[in-house]
Amino acid sequence: MADLLTADGVRKEFGGLVAVNDVDFTIPERTIVSLIGPNGAGKTTFFNMLTGVYKPTAGQIVFDGHDVTGKPPHAITARGIGRTFQNIRLFQSMTSIENVLVGMHSRLKGGILRAVIKPPSLKREEIAAAEKAHDLLEFCGLRGRDDEFARNLAYGDQRRLEVARALATEPKLLLLDEPTAGMNPQETAEFTAFVSKLRQDQGLTVLMIEHDMRVVMGISERVTVLDYGEKIAEGSPQEVQSDERVIEAYLGTAAVT
Amino acid sequence: MAPGMQAVRDRAPALKRQSMPRAKRAAIVGIPAFFVLAITGSASLGLIVAALIFFALYIPAWDVLPLGKWIVPLGVILIAVLYPVYQPNLFDVLIFGNFPSVDTGVTMMIFIMMALGLNIVVGYAGLLDLGYVAFYAMGAYTVAWFASQHFSNVNVHAGGVGTAPSTPGFHISIWIVLIIAGVFATIGGILIGFPTLRLRGDYLAIVTLGFGEIMPQVANNGDNLLGHNITNGPQGINPIDPPGFGDTLHNAVGLPSDYLSSTNSTRLFYWTALFLVLFTVFCSARLRDSRLGRAWIAIREDETAAAAMGVPLMRTKTWAYAGGAFFGGVAGAYYGSFKGGTFPGDFYFNISVFILCMVILGGMGNIWGVIVGAAFLSYLNQEGLANIGAWMNKNGVSDFFFGKDIDVPLYTSGIFGIILVLTMLFRPEGLIPSERRKAEFREGVHDQPLYDVTHE
Numbered sequence: 174m175a176d177l178l179t180a181d182g183v184r185k186e187f188g189g190l191v192a193v194n195d196v197d198f199t200i201p202e203r204t205i206v207s208l209i210g211p212n213g214a215g216k217t218t219f220f221n222m223l224t225g226v227y228k229p230t231a232g233q234i235v236f237d238g239h240d241v242t243g244k245p246p247h248a249i250t251a252r253g254i255g256r257t258f259q260n261i262r263l264f265q266s267m268t269s270i271e272n273v274l275v276g277m278h279s280r281l282k283g284g285i286l287r288a289v290i291k292p293p294s295l296k297r298e299e300i301a302a303a304e305k306a307h308d309l310l311e312f313c314g315l316r317g318r319d320d321e322f323a324r325n326l327a328y329g330d331q332r333r334l335e336v337a338r339a340l341a342t343e344p345k346l347l348l349l350d351e352p353t354a355g356m357n358p359q360e361t362a363e364f365t366a367f368v369s370k371l372r373q374d375q376g377l378t379v380l381m382i383e384h385d386m387r388v389v390m391g392i393s394e395r396v397t398v399l400d401y402g403e404k405i406a407e408g409s410p411q412e413v414q415s416d417e418r419v420i421e422a423y424l425g426t427a428a429v430t
Numbered sequence: 431m432a433p434g435m436q437a438v439r440d441r442a443p444a445l446k447r448q449s450m451p452r453a454k455r456a457a458i459v460g461i462p463a464f465f466v467l468a469i470t471g472s473a474s475l476g477l478i479v480a481a482l483i484f485f486a487l488y489i490p491a492w493d494v495l496p497l498g499k500w501i502v503p504l505g506v507i508l509i510a511v512l513y514p515v516y517q518p519n520l521f522d523v524l525i526f527g528n529f530p531s532v533d534t535g536v537t538m539m540i541f542i543m544m545a546l547g548l549n550i551v552v553g554y555a556g557l558l559d560l561g562y563v564a565f566y567a568m569g570a571y572t573v574a575w576f577a578s579q580h581f582s583n584v585n586v587h588a589g590g591v592g593t594a595p596s597t598p599g600f601h602i603s604i605w606i607v608l609i610i611a612g613v614f615a616t617i618g619g620i621l622i623g624f625p626t627l628r629l630r631g632d633y634l635a636i637v638t639l640g641f642g643e644i645m646p647q648v649a650n651n652g653d654n655l656l657g658h659n660i661t662n663g664p665q666g667i668n669p670i671d672p673p674g675f676g677d678t679l680h681n682a683v684g685l686p687s688d689y690l691s692s693t694n695s696t697r698l699f700y701w702t703a704l705f706l707v708l709f710t711v712f713c714s715a716r717l718r719d720s721r722l723g724r725a726w727i728a729i730r731e732d733e734t735a736a737a738a739m740g741v742p743l744m745r746t747k748t749w750a751y752a753g754g755a756f757f758g759g760v761a762g763a764y765y766g767s768f769k770g771g772t773f774p775g776d777f778y779f780n781i782s783v784f785i786l787c788m789v790i791l792g793g794m795g796n797i798w799g800v801i802v803g804a805a806f807l808s809y810l811n812q813e814g815l816a817n818i819g820a821w822m823n824k825n826g827v828s829d830f831f832f833g834k835d836i837d838v839p840l841y842t843s844g845i846f847g848i849i850l851v852l853t854m855l856f857r858p859e860g861l862i863p864s865e866r867r868k869a870e871f872r873e874g875v876h877d878q879p880l881y882d883v884t885h886e
Contacts, residue, residue, distance in 0.1 A: 224738055250740035262735040264728050266866040274721075275728045279740030281721050285749050288720030289713050299721075342740050 177202045177346055177378050178223070178254075183232035185218050185402075192218040194402040195232065200346065205372055205379045207389045209413075210399035211422055216382045217259060219399065220350055223380075224256050225249040237345060251279040255344030257335040259351045259382070265324040269315060269334055272323055273306040276341030306341065313337040314367075329360050340371075347371070349381045353388055361385060365392055390414065398422065437496045448491035456485050476521040483509070510704055514697040527817035532696045534812040538805050539703035540765045545788040545804035546710045546797065547757030552786065553795035553867075554723060555750035556730030557627070558635040560782055561642025564622070565615040565755040567649060567777040569762025572611035574667035574772040576600045580659075591674035591688040604673040604767050608706075608760050615759020616752045623751035627744060630733070642782045649774035661774065668771025673702060673764075690770075699768055706764060707801075710757050714797050717753060726750055727866070780843065784811070787846055791853050793860025795867050802861055807846065815839045 180198040184191070193215040200206050208216050221227040223234060225246040234242045241249050255276075264272050281302055283295055307319055313333045318326065323334060332352060339347060349368070353361045365388050371377045383389045389396060390410040398406040398413060400422040406413050413419055460481065467477065487505045492498040513535060520529045530538065544566060551559045574580060577590055579599035587593075590601025602610075626637045652661030661667065672690035680687035689698045717723050725746045728736035737743050766772045784807065792803020819838030822828045828836045838845075853860070859868050 226734060226738070245742070246734075246737035247740045247742040250738060256738050258735065258738075262732050264731045264735065266731060267724070267727060271724055271727075275724050275736065275741065276739045278721065278725055278728075283721050285717070285722060285753060288722050289716045291716055291720075338739060 175202050176200060177237060178380075179235045180219075180223070181233045181235070183219070183222060183234060184230045185215070185222060185227060186230045192402050193222070193229075193399075196399070196402075196404050198397060198404070200378055200380055201395075202378055203372060203376055204394045205368065205381065205392050207381045207383055207393040207396045208399065209383060209386075209389055209396060214399040214422075215402040216399055217350060218402075220256070220348055220380075220382060223249075224254055224348065247279065250342050250344075253343065253345035254348060255339035255342040255346070256348040257332075257339050257350055257352060259354065261331050261335055263323040263331055263334055263338070266322060268320050268322055269310055269326070269337075270303065270306050270319040272334055272338050273309055273341045274302060276338040277302055277306065278342075280341075280343055309337050309341055310334075313340070328355060332356070332364075336367075340375075344377065346378045346380060349379065349383075351382050351384060353383065353385050361388060364388075368392060441494045441496075445491055445494045448494060449489055452491070453489045456489055460485065474521040476519060480521075507708065511701070514694075514700055525818055525821050526814060527821060528813075530809050530813050532700050534809065536696070536699045536703045536768055537765075537812050538808045539700070539707050540761050540768070541785065541788065541808035542707050542801050542804040543703075543710045543761040543764075544758055544785050545792070545800050546707075546714050547754045547761065548785050549754075549789050549795065549797070549800045550714060550717065550726075550757070551750050551754035552789055553800065553864075554718060554730070555726040555747060557747060557750060558631065559638045559751075559754070560635050560779075560786070561622075561638035561640070561645070562754070562758055562785055563777050563779070563782040564641050564645040565619060565758030566762040566765075566781065567645045568615045568618045568755075569611040569759035569764075570766040570772040570776065571649065571661060571667070572614045572759065573604070573607050573763035573766040574661075574670055576602045576607045576610060577604055577671040577767065578667055578669065580662060580667045589676055590671045591676055592671050592690055601671055603676070604671065604763075607767075608763050611763030612756040612760040615755040615762070618759075619751040619755025620748055623748045624744075627747040627751065639779070639782075642779055646774050646777045649777060664774060666771055666773030666775075668773075670766050670770050670772065672770070673699075673767055703764065703768075706760065711797055711801070713753075713757075718797075722746065722749060784846065787850050791849065791860060793863040793867065796860070796862050796864040799860050799862035799864070807849075810845075811842060815842060815845065 176199045178198075178200040180196060182195045182197060183193060184195050185193040196219065198219075208219065210216050218227065222229045223236075225241070225244050225248065228243040232242070233240060236249070236252055236254060239252060241252060241254075244252075264275060267275070281298060283298070287295055310316070310319055313336055315326075315330060315333055315337060318330065318334075323331065326334060332355075336347075336349070336352070352368075353364050356364060368379055368381070369392050372379060381389070381393065393410060395408065396406075396410050396413040397404060398416070398419050400418075405418045405422060406416040408416075464481075483505075487502050492501040495501075514532045517529060517532055517535075522528060544562070547565070548559065548562045551557050551562070577600065579593075579597060581600055582598040584600060585596075585598045587595055587601045589603025589606065591603070593601050622638075622641050626634060626641075629637060648655075649661045650664055653659045653663030653665075655661075672688055674688035674690075675685035677687050679685045686692045686698055689695050689702075692698055725736065725741045728739065728741055729743060729746060733743060736746075785804075788804035788807045789800050790803070791807060792801065793799025815838045819828075819836065822838065823835040828834065
């Protein structure tokens with residue numbers, strides 16, 4: 174299986190602090206890969222480098238055959254990486270459907286003049302986009318919530334809307350940053366099933382940051398563990414689970430001995 | 431039965447239901463007001479007619495009906511278009527006195543246009559611009575260059591009216607100059623925007639403030655810019671040619687050949703300004719509902735998330751700047767032609783703040799709100815305060831409070847300051863806020879910066 178994303182010696186320093194220390198990392202196509210590690214291990218920083226929010230201090234990131242190292246976020250999104258945020262970052266005062274339409278930004282055309290003149294082609298495009306956004310909302314379990322302001326949605330629905338918005342960018346790779354945080358066990362199970370379905374139905378590749386071990390172990394093919402910015406283990410969920418350094422990092426030295 | 435009528439019948443219950451709360455509100459204000467006016471003897475036929483027209487537009491929920499969403503805008507446009515016709519017959523308003531003259535109406539229209547332009551930058555994209563006057567100045571100087579005798583070593587006549595063919599200088603038709611001015615201001619907006627829009631929030635505001643301060647200095651000292659007289663310094667450039675369609679069009683289809691020499695000159699200026707405002711409203715509405723408009727709101731709410739959704743920050747912000755600048759430029763050019771001159775004193779910082787106040791008072795992001803805010807404040811500035819002052823002096827109010835007559839327009843800046851403070855205290859979302867803004871002010875939306883490097 175070809176690798177969709179390759180990170181080679183990626184490093185991020187904030188002043189003297191090394192947040193991510195020369196991490197090598199690959200994501201094969203159509204897999205679900207998880208990135209785990211204790212708080213402050215550099216998972217989100219790593220995520221932010223993949224999506225262009227941070228520029229790596231050193232190293233190279235290749236996505237789908239293109240070097241995307243240090244490219245701005247919108248260019249990386251256009252290449253096909255969609256993401257959600259750890260702390261929900263919806264456009265609160267926009268409706269659900271508008272949120273999804275913003276996600277389609279790079280897939281739609283139309284500059285300032287075209288917006289003013291509004292030729293029939295643009296009208297058709299907008300109608301098609303709205304229909305697609307509607308379908309996406311339904312697909313993500315938000316039927317009938319099209320015109321509700323994002324801030325009025327229930328917590329779980331806001332999480333779903335974030336995924337819908339990320340899917341609207343038509344990603345090849347979907348990055349989920351702690352998607353089940355704050356969900357109850359039932360919601361978590363539903364969400365896990367939903368992610369599997371995404372991979373099966375849409376051929377998506379998924380990279381997930383997750384704390385909930387049941388989620389990680391249940392659906393990921395491969396797990397990478399970060400601790401203090403370094404990759405300390407990588408492999409199938411079973412392998413990682415029995416790795417001593419992982420247990421140490423997660424549960425403390427006392428648990429090993 | 432015609433299908434249209436059927437639709438109206440189907441929706442009659444909804445119409446009735448949705449109209450009731452507004453009818454109640456109107457009655458609560460209207461009935462006591464009527465009695466007060468009747469007792470004080472200031473109720474007139476004109477007032478009653480005006481009130482009836484207002485209620486007819488305000489009370490019924492026209493939106494419910496097919497094509498109903500056009501009824502209120504069309505009604506308002508009709509009222510605005512006919513204003514010069516019925517203005518002389520209008521009643522006096524308590525304290526405020528006369529309705530604004532048509533001449534003041536032109537200035538109000540120009541300020542409405544500028545406020546709508548600034549609204550694209552501040553209201554839609556959320557970029558605080560304290561130097562909007564710069565674009566206004568660019569427009570005003572463009573018209574001064576291309577429709578006056580300023581460049582006396584050339585003699586180019588291309589549709590300009592009101593001057594003899596032998597008059598030196600550029601004399602290009604004002605209609606073309608308006609477009610040139612818009613384009614110049616847009617280019618100016620892009621040039622200013624490109625280096626500055628990387629900044630966020632307060633920093634951007636400070637830099638735009640700087641540009642706003644630079645502009646009048648350049649205008650003031652531009653009579654010897656590298657050896658060229660560009661702006662004619664503190665004297666400004668005048669006279670500027672009036673708008674007009676020229677003799678050919680005048681003879682062929684009856685369009686006025688030269689506004690200034692027309693018998694109803696002020697009305698022509700007014701209607702043209704109104705047309706420009708309608709054009710601005712049209713563009714604003716289209717932009718708001720477009721892909722770009724959505725991207726602007728997304729940026730306003732959360733830059734990081736917007737970028738992650740594929741919105742190119744720099745480009746999108748620059749478009750907001752450019753769009754706002756265009757209308758500022760056109761408004762400036764038209765104002766120059768209306769006043770017949772361009773002077774550096776017109777472009778000081780206070781104008782930027784003045785326009786910003788209009789947007790804030792009216793309701794950021796809402797076209798109706800901005801129109802109301804701009805019309806009200808520019809009216810106060812032009813006529814309203816003087817009228818109020820006259821009323822206070824005449825009725826002994828000034829005497830009672832201050833012991834002597836006062837000249838209210840002298841305190842304009844202070845009064846606007848008070849208006850702004852009161853707005854912020856009691857209605858921070860503005861007079862007529864958009865749905866979105868209302869929500870933001872009630873619950874707050876915070877943009878957490880996440881970038882260590884901002885880049886395009």
